[in-house]
Amino acid sequence: MRLPVLPAALVLATTLAGFSAAQAQDAAAGEKVFTQCKACHQIGEGAKNAVGPVLNGVIGRPAGTYEGYNYSPANKNSHLTWDETTFRDYIKDPRAKVPGTKMVYAGVKDDKKVDDLLAYLKQFDATGKKAQ
Template sequence: MRLALLVPVVLALSPAAAQAQDAANGEKVFAQCRACHQIGPTAKNAVGPHLNGLIGRKAGTVEGYNYSPANKNSGLTWDEATFSEYIKDPKAKVPGTKMVYAGLKDEKRIADLIAYLKQFDAAGQKSAELVNPQQLAAR
């Protein structure tokens, strides 16, 4: 009987646990981005714009950041597919961008980075549904 009750619970938590693991790995990938970008409640524009609320945002629209005309006029909206293509080779996706980065080629690391970035809303707050369940238990 206990096993019958446990299986649905484990299955229900598996996607969240997998996603949390991806986000945790993505935070490690983000370490290389941190030289130019900030994310979270205290994030500010630096060499690059802050990345709060990136997924779903129109490119070139973070207030107070001086974007290249190429980025401002790209017409891109950052969704997972667009960001994935961009981060592989920023200058190929947006010729004339100021972003000086050779690119991230590994699909798994890109997916993990996206999972990490998706956690943060426009104010830099982590979405409760995307926070690691262990973090919630610690609150």
Template sequence: MRTHVALVLGLTLLAPASGNAQDAAAGEKVFLQCRACHQVGPNAKNGVGPVLNGLFGRHSGSVAGFTYTDANKNSGLTWDEATFREYIKDPKAKIPGTKMVYPGLKDEKRVSDLIAYLHTFDNAPVPH
């Protein structure tokens, strides 16, 4: 009985707080505003913006078939969660000269949820 209680208590302490957990389903709703320019999924194609499949770990300005600004191609960024967080809050501040016209997403929870959603496409095909 003591082992069971200790196990339950230990798992409860290790579980992330629900207020801080990333929520991919909520992130899908956040992505609705991104869909005007970006696509994700197995049949995604470049549009006004590049495909966002496999975003994390990719170098900025590297999706084949998308015409990036020199600022984006030469930014030297590799997309990880921290870089994406900074970028999505104010794209033009993070990459001056980018053609991304977006005022920014400032709400940390919504950014976290969006990141969780984008991670569901980490292994989806990216144009080469």
């Protein structure tokens, strides 16, 4: 019995689909990455400003604008909006992205951890409610 030969395009598509799934953002893993952020930041319902600002709804928010937090002039005047690309650059090396920021953090260098952290953060709307 002869097995059917799959077209190369189908094999490639199946392989790429599997690769994409393996590279997908993982919010549960991102919650673990966030444990290092908890020293300064809060997220979720009831979150309050601490050493750093609340991170509810951070993706899509202009930098330096969370009410009640005393941002550095560098952050307030950065003219950044926290989209995925900007956040990725910032979290890898905050002081390189925003010279003069008061965020003292070495950064997350691992791309997968950054992906997962983004997935975790994106779950929370501006009020701290977690998307279902």
